[in-house]
Amino acid sequence: MSHYTDPFRGEFDSLEEFADRVSDVLKCPVTIEDANHRLIAYSAHDDYTDPARTATIISRRVPEKVINSLWKQGAIPALLKSREPVRVPPIHDVGLGSRVAVSIWKNDEVIGFIWVLETNRTLSPEEMEWLKLAAKAAKNKVLQLYMRKNKKEERVQELFWKLLTSHIAAEDEIRAHLAAMQIPTAPQFAIVVFRFAADLTAEMERQISYLLQTTQQLPLLLYTTDGRDVILLGAPKTDQPLKELNAFIESFAAKMKERFHIHDVQCGFGGVYSVYRLIEKSYREALAVLALKEKLGDDINGVYGYAQLGIYQFFDFLLEKKRQGDWTNLALEKLQAYDRKHHSDLVKTFETFFDHNENVQETADVLNVHPNTLAYRLKRIADIAELDLNDMNQKIKLYIDIKLAKYEARG
Amino acid sequence: MSHYTDPFRGEFDSLEEFADRVSDVLKCPVTIEDANHRLIAYSAHDDYTDPARTATIISRRVPEKVINSLWKQGAIPALLKSREPVRVPPIHDVGLGSRVAVSIWKNDEVIGFIWVLETNRTLSPEEMEWLKLAAKAAKNKVLQLYMRKNKKEERVQELFWKLLTSHIAAEDEIRAHLAAMQIPTAPQFAIVVFRFAADLTAEMERQISYLLQTTQQLPLLLYTTDGRDVILLGAPKTDQPLKELNAFIESFAAKMKERFHIHDVQCGFGGVYSVYRLIEKSYREALAVLALKEKLGDDINGVYGYAQLGIYQFFDFLLEKKRQGDWTNLALEKLQAYDRKHHSDLVKTFETFFDHNENVQETADVLNVHPNTLAYRLKRIADIAELDLNDMNQKIKLYIDIKLAKYEARG
DNA sequence: CCGGTTTTTGTGGATTTCCACAAATTCAAC
DNA sequence: GTTGAATTTGTGGAAATCCACAAAAACCGG
Numbered sequence: 080m081s082h083y084t085d086p087f088r089g090e091f092d093s094l095e096e097f098a099d100r101v102s103d104v105l106k107c108p109v110t111i112e113d114a115n116h117r118l119i120a121y122s123a124h125d126d127y128t129d130p131a132r133t134a135t136i137i138s139r140r141v142p143e144k145v146i147n148s149l150w151k152q153g154a155i156p157a158l159l160k161s162r163e164p165v166r167v168p169p170i171h172d173v174g175l176g177s178r179v180a181v182s183i184w185k186n187d188e189v190i191g192f193i194w195v196l197e198t199n200r201t202l203s204p205e206e207m208e209w210l211k212l213a214a215k216a217a218k219n220k221v222l223q224l225y226m227r228k229n230k231k232e233e234r235v236q237e238l239f240w241k242l243l244t245s246h247i248a249a250e251d252e253i254r255a256h257l258a259a260m261q262i263p264t265a266p267q268f269a270i271v272v273f274r275f276a277a278d279l280t281a282e283m284e285r286q287i288s289y290l291l292q293t294t295q296q297l298p299l300l301l302y303t304t305d306g307r308d309v310i311l312l313g314a315p316k317t318d319q320p321l322k323e324l325n326a327f328i329e330s331f332a333a334k335m336k337e338r339f340h341i342h343d344v345q346c347g348f349g350g351v352y353s354v355y356r357l358i359e360k361s362y363r364e365a366l367a368v369l370a371l372k373e374k375l376g377d378d379i380n381g382v383y384g385y386a387q388l389g390i391y392q393f394f395d396f397l398l399e400k401k402r403q404g405d406w407t408n409l410a411l412e413k414l415q416a417y418d419r420k421h422h423s424d425l426v427k428t429f430e431t432f433f434d435h436n437e438n439v440q441e442t443a444d445v446l447n448v449h450p451n452t453l454a455y456r457l458k459r460i461a462d463i464a465e466l467d468l469n470d471m472n473q474k475i476k477l478y479i480d481i482k483l484a485k486y487e488a489r490g
Numbered sequence: 491m492s493h494y495t496d497p498f499r500g501e502f503d504s505l506e507e508f509a510d511r512v513s514d515v516l517k518c519p520v521t522i523e524d525a526n527h528r529l530i531a532y533s534a535h536d537d538y539t540d541p542a543r544t545a546t547i548i549s550r551r552v553p554e555k556v557i558n559s560l561w562k563q564g565a566i567p568a569l570l571k572s573r574e575p576v577r578v579p580p581i582h583d584v585g586l587g588s589r590v591a592v593s594i595w596k597n598d599e600v601i602g603f604i605w606v607l608e609t610n611r612t613l614s615p616e617e618m619e620w621l622k623l624a625a626k627a628a629k630n631k632v633l634q635l636y637m638r639k640n641k642k643e644e645r646v647q648e649l650f651w652k653l654l655t656s657h658i659a660a661e662d663e664i665r666a667h668l669a670a671m672q673i674p675t676a677p678q679f680a681i682v683v684f685r686f687a688a689d690l691t692a693e694m695e696r697q698i699s700y701l702l703q704t705t706q707q708l709p710l711l712l713y714t715t716d717g718r719d720v721i722l723l724g725a726p727k728t729d730q731p732l733k734e735l736n737a738f739i740e741s742f743a744a745k746m747k748e749r750f751h752i753h754d755v756q757c758g759f760g761g762v763y764s765v766y767r768l769i770e771k772s773y774r775e776a777l778a779v780l781a782l783k784e785k786l787g788d789d790i791n792g793v794y795g796y797a798q799l800g801i802y803q804f805f806d807f808l809l810e811k812k813r814q815g816d817w818t819n820l821a822l823e824k825l826q827a828y829d830r831k832h833h834s835d836l837v838k839t840f841e842t843f844f845d846h847n848e849n850v851q852e853t854a855d856v857l858n859v860h861p862n863t864l865a866y867r868l869k870r871i872a873d874i875a876e877l878d879l880n881d882m883n884q885k886i887k888l889y890i891d892i893k894l895a896k897y898e899a900r901g
Numbered sequence: 902c903c904g905g906t907t908t909t910t911g912t913g914g915a916t917t918t919c920c921a922c923a924a925a926t927t928c929a930a931c
Numbered sequence: 932g933t934t935g936a937a938t939t940t941g942t943g944g945a946a947a948t949c950c951a952c953a954a955a956a957a958c959c960g961g
Contacts, residue, residue, distance in 0.1 A: 321876040350820060351820060389886060390886050396807075396811055397807075436882050439917080439919095440917070449941080459937095465731070465732040465733060472798075472800030475800060475801050479801070850949095859909075859910090861948085
């Protein structure tokens with residue numbers, strides 16, 4: 080291949096025009112995506128496209144399950160490593176026909192992809208080389224798009240921070256701002272905060288941003304970072320927002336781990352509200368979850384939502400009162416005294432029992448004792464602490480005091 | 491009987507001497523008690539006494555069960571009504587032989603009793619008249635005793651109020667004061683407060699005092715009144731002080747009702763402590779129980795001890811926070827919204843379920859529904875409120891918030 | 902009034918709890 | 932060490948819970 084045969088020389092008005100040109104040259108449908116698999120342009124006059132391409136064009140982004148399978152299959156990792164074109168065999172599960180892709184680079188960074196759908200032909204090695212040229216030719220156009228986006232992004236971030244810090248009080252004004260920036264309104268939303276082990280590097284930010292952009296589980300309205308935190312405004316769309324948020328977090332964490340080998344991610348989210356004025360509150364609550372996780376560790380493992388913190392929501396408050404003095408639980412003190420004297424584990428037994436929803440079997444398993452042993456200990460606890468095991472109220476108080484004591488010891 | 495045959499004329503050095511005299515005249519063992527059945531004097535040279543009398547002399551008070559049976563049998567009510575001697579047939583259950591008694595009066599008030607044990611003879615009508623004379627003759631001596639007691643009583647009350655209001659801080663000083671007044675120290679104690687419907691009348695005070703003095707279930711170290719409150723310093727003697735206190739209260743209230751027809755008695759007691767400095771705290775806690783009872787009514791029926799208040803202990807505190815704002819429970823709000831819209835009772839269902847210790851059967855009975863209905867509703871609650879029914883923590887939070895809402899509505 | 906949804910009640914069976922009692926084991930104090 | 936008390940484990944049967952599924956009843960919007 081000699082340089083004077085480059086078919087992508089010259090100027091193109093738009094990336095659409097460019098896509099059509101590539102399509103003409105290779106005689107295949109062509110799609111151009113940005114680094115986050117959002118559709119930038121696609122060739123128009125194509126006779127055949129597979130379901131995956133159709134879905135991509137309709138929703139202006141690559142469906143998440145397609146992205147997932149391309150990660151699993153290895154195509155995306157390969158494209159992120161090398162400038163060479165990659166051929167992907169058909170993946171029928173997700174409606175992918177056979178295709179060839181190449182990544183678009185700027186310096187050491189991938190800023191987009193060109194996908195060529197091999198409808199009823201296979202690209203020759205020479206055509207593969209042409210594709211590489213196409214990727215180089217696309218670079219500047221894609222970059223321009225980036226610049227424009229970044230400028231807008233900056234303004235959006237500024238707005239987001241104003242919302243997070245309650246700088247705009249009037250609901251109408253907030254709505255006006257959001258509309259001006261083309262940010263859709265949502266009937267309900269919550270702030271989600273991911274906290275990483277260390278301050279975010281540019282590399283990590285790119286990876287996180289990539290994951291967030293490609294995730295379609297939870298609509299994300301806004302996004303920013305702060306030190307080691309990533310802050311999101313998520314907008315659950317079902318009437319079970321907590322479940323949705325939890326699922327999103329789990330899957331995000333899992334993907335961070337398996338795709339980028341980043342393990343140490345904590346997460347919390349605040350209350351789900353429908354008034355934008357409460358964004359700041361949701362943010363505070365998300366931070367409260369993270370602060371509690373730091374302290375309580377195991378006790379609230381797997382809990383991300385402020386709403387699911389349960390009694391821990393007001394622990395700081397109770398602790399304050401406890402420190403003021405006049406907060407005693409004689410029952411607990413007696414149990415502790417007994418434990419100390421007889422090297423027993425009554426307090427822990429009770430705590431575990433409640434941690435496991437008063438389920439005898441489960442608790443006995445966790446403690447490695449016979450269920451009857453557990454029953455015996457509970458009766459013993461009732462005697463020693465003068466606790467009526469049929470009185471939920473008293474049991475709750477003891478449980479809270481046990482947790483509070485732990486909390487106090489740490490906090 | 492002519493007046494010049496009165497065998498109890500003249501002076502007696504002491505009540506003991508007087509008792510001996512009566513015993514000589516009637517040829518029977520004689521016991522003199524004050525209005526509260528405390529032993530004042532008894533005749534010495536008796537050949538035979540029944541177990542009840544022995545016990546009375548040993549412990550310097552009439553055993554409670556003897557008093558109880560004399561109330562039931564009717565002797566004491568009769569003695570309180572009339573100045574005539576009363577004959578009591580043997581009550582073997584409590585070791586009482588046949589005896590005759592007469593009350594000692596001052597104006598319209600009974601200030602003591604003379605008991606004559608009919609060992610192996612029966613008093614003749616004439617002797618019965620002599621007994622009446624004996625009662626009259628005893629009056630002044632008994633009164634003197636009262637005066638002395640009252641003076642001491644005043645000083646003791648003053649001390650008690652100092653303790654209740656934390657006017658003496660040093661433990662040693664408190665002990666010294668108590669010792670100076672012959673008040674025994676106790677390893678543990680708590681303040682008990684009975685609150686009546688209206689300010690106490692002299693009449694009621696006498697009745698209450700009577701009951702307290704004759705009660706031997708719970709050792710009472712100190713006693714005073716304040717408006718409609720009766721304040722006690724009780725000293726439980728077992729290692730299950732709460733049970734002891736509860737039993738005492740139940741029995742006190744029952745006796746107030748059946749003997750004096752006083753129904754409207756509320757009661758609360760504070761924490762059980764072993765340091766006198768904490769008397770004031772226990773008092774505050776007892777008052778807190780009463781205040782909560784006023785507000786919560788049914789919710790803490792049958793609860794008297796501060797320790798058994800459970801979560802209500804910190805309800806005032808939480809309410810304060812709630813009123814400051816930023817206290818929301820979306821789960822509860824959703825349930826309430828659902829209830830309003832569908833005229834259902836999900837919130838009440840959950841509350842009742844927890845009130846009854848998560849017992850399905852019991853709750854279903856109380857709500858008059860099929861157990862499966864309850865199960866269905868709970869599942870519904872879990873869906874609507876996005877509540878994990880296996881997570882005690884979340885359930886507790888919801889329960890607290892439900893109670894808190896009720897509490898707020900009232901308080 | 903209809904048709905569909907929600908709610909209540911019913912049935913049956915596997916599993917779990919509850920309870921009382923007994924045997925085995927551990928612990929502590931003398 | 933021995934002894935007695937406290938603790939753990941075991942057994943068995945009655946009762947309760949859990950679960951899935953189905954029929955009946957109540958409710959609601961058009």
